[in-house]
Structure formats: structure tokens, C-alpha cells
Amino acid sequence: LAVSLIDGCTDWSVDYLKYRVLKGEPVRLKCALFYGYIRANYSQAQSVGLSLMWYRSSGLGHGDFEEPISFNGVRMSKEEDAIWFRPADLQDVGLYSCVLRNSSYCMKVSMSLYVAENDTDLCYNSVMRHMEKAELSKSKDITCPDIEDYTEPGKDPHITWFKECRPKQWRASIIQRRDTLSIREVKEDDIGNYTCEVTFGGFVVRRTTELTVTGDSLSLSLTHTHTPTRSYIFPSKFDILWMNIYF
Known part of the structure; x- marks a missing residue:
């Protein structure tokens, strides 16, 4: 990850973990700072006077203008070190940044959230x-x-x-x-x-x-209308494909 110092805050850019969820399903978006960047959990950070703030980018690119998130406590809520979406909607797609800071310390990382709909007539995307x-x-x-x-x-x-x-x-x-x-x-x-x-x-x-x-060994039968069935053996590994071939 690229790290930079912006306005006195160490910015770890966008975390490698990408959150992907189907529309209508819940998702917990966790502040990645507590899962690989600092040796402290949320309770320990609170105990030494650090505050956790959340921001959302106006666009999909890192560095776009960010604004503080106003939690309504209904569909989207802040709970300890995470944001809960109950449920996620298409409008939630974007970058979410968590900032841990006090008067002398500041660290930030962003997480991406992708929300999609099921494919037509299917239960998945x-x-x-x-x-x-x-x-x-x-x-x-x-x-x-x-x-x-x-x-x-x-x-x-x-x-x-x-x-x-x-x-x-x-x-x-x-x-x-x-x-x-x-x-x-x-x-x-x-x-x-x-x-x-x-x-x-x-x-x-x-x-x-x-x-x-x-x-390891797949056979493919080719049936001819005037000749007996012929089998061909492929010794190497192939993805299995099933075909009926008629002449």
C-alpha cells in the first residue's frame, strides 16, 4: 500500500480488502486500521483518548473530496470499529475512510464497497x-x-x-x-x-x-449415424465439456 502524510495525518490509501455485497443484504464494513495497521483494538484506542471518525468520498477515486458521514442509526449505523448497512443499497457504492486521531496522532485508511444486484432470475451475481x-x-x-x-x-x-x-x-x-x-x-x-x-x-x-x-483422463464419444461409437482419450487435464456431435 502507498502511504503518505496529508495535513499531519498518515494516510494508508485504499486497503486491499474489497467489500462486495448484494443489494438488500447486510454488510459490516470494518475499519482496517485495527486489522493490520496498528497494534491496538477499538477499546484500547478509546482508552488512550483516540477518536474514530468516518468519511465518504464524493467519487470512487482515492483523494476525492470527503465529507463526514451522518449516521441515521436505522439503515446505516456506526458500531464500535465498523459501519453496519442493514441492508446495503446501490447508492452505498464508494470509498469509506476511517480516521483515528487525537491532538497529536492521526492515522487513516480507506475501504471500498461494491453493491450489485442479482443476475436476472438468479440468486447471485x-x-x-x-x-x-x-x-x-x-x-x-x-x-x-x-x-x-x-x-x-x-x-x-x-x-x-x-x-x-x-x-x-x-x-x-x-x-x-x-x-x-x-x-x-x-x-x-x-x-x-x-x-x-x-x-x-x-x-x-x-x-x-x-x-x-x-x-486426469477424460473420454469424449463422437457418434456417427452410420458408424459405431468412437471414444477418444485425452491424457492430460482438461475442464470437462459435454457435447453431443451428430454428422
Whole structure:
């Protein structure tokens, strides 16, 4: 990260962590200063007289004019070291800066927030999907990522899994454990989009993972109307593509 000194304040520019959320879902945007920049948490900073202020840029570029955020306490609220959006809206897209300061100390960092809508007739946005790969006949775990802020401490989250946005009766070799869907033996039919759903404070949080499958030896059958089926073996690893070819 680029660091600069502006008006006596150490500015760490924009943090590498980018917040991405679907419209209508809650999101907790945490001040990154307490998660890698200083050796203190929010309570410790308060105890030595440091105040935490929040600003929002008028544009998407770092260095654009910033104005203090007026929290209404309803849809957007300041809670300890974070801003909560309950829920996020498209108008919330932008850069958010947290500034920790007193009369002799000042440090600042910015975080980006991206809000998107679901793709038409789907329960996810394709750009915001997580990507995973698995190998045929091997085991694979698909996790429900980044849900720590939307579960009760000390309790296992109640997670519902969907495939292609529809409820599914999983076969016996697919087991759900806490925040993970475990596939003991990957098959061709396991290719696709897996969505986990968590209920939190009257809202729903969803994460979608696209699973692709590779294999050490894949066969492709080409059927001719006048000749027997011919199989071709590819020894190297390819993404699985299924085709019916007619002559």
C-alpha cells in the first residue's frame, strides 16, 4: 500500500480488502486500521483518548473530496470499529475512510464497497461468485465464505445450501458440516453453482461458489449415424465439456 502524510495525518490509501455485497443484504464494513495497521483494538484506542471518525468520498477515486458521514442509526449505523448497512443499497457504492486521531496522532485508511444486484432470475451475481476447482473421483469441500460477522458467537450457523438457486436433495456422499458442504467423491454432475444462505437479523446473507471439475483422463464419444461409437482419450487435464456431435 502507498502511504503518505496529508495535513499531519498518515494516510494508508485504499486497503486491499474489497467489500462486495448484494443489494438488500447486510454488510459490516470494518475499519482496517485495527486489522493490520496498528497494534491496538477499538477499546484500547478509546482508552488512550483516540477518536474514530468516518468519511465518504464524493467519487470512487482515492483523494476525492470527503465529507463526514451522518449516521441515521436505522439503515446505516456506526458500531464500535465498523459501519453496519442493514441492508446495503446501490447508492452505498464508494470509498469509506476511517480516521483515528487525537491532538497529536492521526492515522487513516480507506475501504471500498461494491453493491450489485442479482443476475436476472438468479440468486447471485456472476461477477461476485467465488471459484473452486475439483478433480473427478476426489473429495472436495465447498465452504460458505466470509460469514463470521453474520453468525452468533459460540453457535453453529444455520446454513441452507442450494444448487443453481434451487433446493436439492443431496446424495449420501455429500455431507453438510457447519459451514461446509463436503463431497466425498466428485462426479460430473457436481459441476455448477452452489449457494449458501444464512439468516441474520431478519436479513438473508448469500454466498455463491462456482465449481468446475477436471480429470486426469477424460473420454469424449463422437457418434456417427452410420458408424459405431468412437471414444477418444485425452491424457492430460482438461475442464470437462459435454457435447453431443451428430454428422
